Amino acid sequence: MQGREALPDEGDGGRPEGRDRHVPVMLKRCLDMLAPALTEPGAVVVDCTLGLGGHSEALLTRFPGVRLVALDRDKEALRLSGERLAPYGDRATLVHAVYDELPEVLDRLGVPRVQGVLFDLGVSSMQLDEADRGFAYAQDAPLDMRMDQTTGISAAEVLNTYPPGELVRILRAYGEEKQAKRIVSAVVRERDKEPFTNSARLVELIRDALPQAAKRTGGNPAKRTFQALRIEVNGELSVLERAIPAAVKALAVGGRVAVLSYHSLEDRLVKQVFAAGAANTAPPGLPVVPERYQPRLKLLTRGAELPTEEEVAENRRAAPARLRGVERIREESAE
Numbered sequence: 001m002q003g004r005e006a007l008p009d010e011g012d013g014g015r016p017e018g019r020d021r022h023v024p025v026m027l028k029r030c031l032d033m034l035a036p037a038l039t040e041p042g043a044v045v046v047d048c049t050l051g052l053g054g055h056s057e058a059l060l061t062r063f064p065g066v067r068l069v070a071l072d073r074d075k076e077a078l079r080l081s082g083e084r085l086a087p088y089g090d091r092a093t094l095v096h097a098v099y100d101e102l103p104e105v106l107d108r109l110g111v112p113r114v115q116g117v118l119f120d121l122g123v124s125s126m127q128l129d130e131a132d133r134g135f136a137y138a139q140d141a142p143l144d145m146r147m148d149q150t151t152g153i154s155a156a157e158v159l160n161t162y163p164p165g166e167l168v169r170i171l172r173a174y175g176e177e178k179q180a181k182r183i184v185s186a187v188v189r190e191r192d193k194e195p196f197t198n199s200a201r202l203v204e205l206i207r208d209a210l211p212q213a214a215k216r217t218g219g220n221p222a223k224r225t226f227q228a229l230r231i232e233v234n235g236e237l238s239v240l241e242r243a244i245p246a247a248v249k250a251l252a253v254g255g256r257v258a259v260l261s262y263h264s265l266e267d268r269l270v271k272q273v274f275a276a277g278a279a280n281t282a283p284p285g286l287p288v289v290p291e292r293y294q295p296r297l298k299l300l301t302r303g304a305e306l307p308t309e310e311e312v313a314e315n316r317r318a319a320p321a322r323l324r325g326v327e328r329i330r331e332e333s334a335e
Contacts, residue, residue: 024054025120025318026307030258031062033300033325034116037256041065045116046106046250048099048243053081055118060088066116068092069109071099073148073234098148100242106250113252119259121240121266140200145226145233155229159202160195164188174237174265175228182209183225199226227263237265244273248297251328256300258325267304267322274299274326296332300325 024030038045038059043066047056050070060068068091072078078094085092095105099119106114143156159167164184171180186209187196196202203222210221231237247257261267277297282289304322312319 023315023317024058025260025315025321026305026311026323027055027058029305029323030055030118030260031058033258033323034059034118034256035063037115037254037327038063038066040115042067043115044069044111044113045118046071046102046114046247047118048102048247049118049120050081050094051077051120053084055120056081056092057084057088059116059118060085060091066091069105069111069114070094071097071102071105073098075148075150098239100239100246102243102246102250113255114250115252115255117247117250117255117257119243119247119257119261121236121259121261140198143196143199143202143229145230147234152233155233156196158229158232159187160191170232171225171228173228174231175224175226176264177224177228179210182211185209231265237269240266240269244270248273248277248326248328249332253328253330255328256325258300258323261304261322261324262320267324270324271304274324277326291330294330296328296330297326298329300327 034045037043043063045059045063045066045068047059047068047070050056050072051074053070056068056070059066068085068088070081070085070092072081072094073096075096078096082094085094093109097105102117106112143154143159145155146152158170162170167184167187168180171177171183177183183206186205187202190196190201190205202225203220206222206225244257244259251257259270261270274297278295278299280289280293280295282293286293301324304324306323307318307321
């Protein structure tokens with residue numbers, strides 16, 4: 001995964017190195033789901049969210065004939081995972097890219113079709129644990145939240161410059177925050193006095209803005225606002241909307257995609273794309289269904305699979321994970 005997990009309610013802010021701070025979520029289940037597609041020598045698997053390389057390392061180890069292409073928008077993640085995957089030599093190709101750029105990456109590498117694709121969505125363990133990235137609300141840090149710190153606008157810029165109505169929309173749509181208007185009113189009032197720069201001031205403002213009843217449920221009251229800002233800063237849902245269909249299109253027949261998501265917005269989008277591909281699109285009443293109307297995909301999960309209680313006990317960041325998978329069972333006639 002990208003070490004991906006939902007934001008935890010607490011964090012010690014420490015900076016453990018490499019694999020010690022990275023526990024891949026649902027690792028065995030992901031490998032088992034992709035395994036039937038990766039047995040042939042020369043099979044290509046794409047880790048769209050490399051992070052610290054836990055899933056990638058496991059893929060290279062379990063499937064010795066496989067070639068890995070791994071993407072990440074975070075240059076520090078690429079550096080650290082590059083060290084981790086160095087023993088695998090040219091079996092691993094690491095690329096600085098956002099995962100909706102998958103078609104361009106494969107085209108540059110001369111890879112027409114792949115046998116497996118893995119997504120582990122959301123924010124990574126590394127990004128959570130690096131205090132200066134501003135993803136975690138349990139410690140004071142600059143309000144940055146960019147996964148690629150070389151481009152784009154920060155969370156502070158969003159808070160300080162977006163119109164109030166747009167901020168309300170973001171908190172409602174991306175954070176499912178029922179108290180969005182209260183929070184935004186407080187933000188606008190405070191940013192007029194002094195622009196926001198650090199997370200602690202935002203967390204305190206949210207605590208003060210919410211009614212007591214809203215603070216008694218759902219963990220840290222800042223959780224939903226931080227999620228919404230992170231999704232906006234990194235364009236996560238629009239990127240995912242392009243990336244999942246692109247991954248399906250890149251699959252050879254018999255190839256598989258596995259997606260780990262961490263909140264309902266991501267999971268809903270993945271579910272819709274997979275369900276559409278697995279549906280019969282024939283007009284009603286045809287006695288024989290032509291091939292072009294038959295499903296392109298076979299669902300590999302009944303609904304979304306959840307982590308086991310044992311895994312959640314060992315790695316609390318796994319708790320919100322939802323896993324879905326599909327297999328490509330035929331080409332599209334238009335492809």
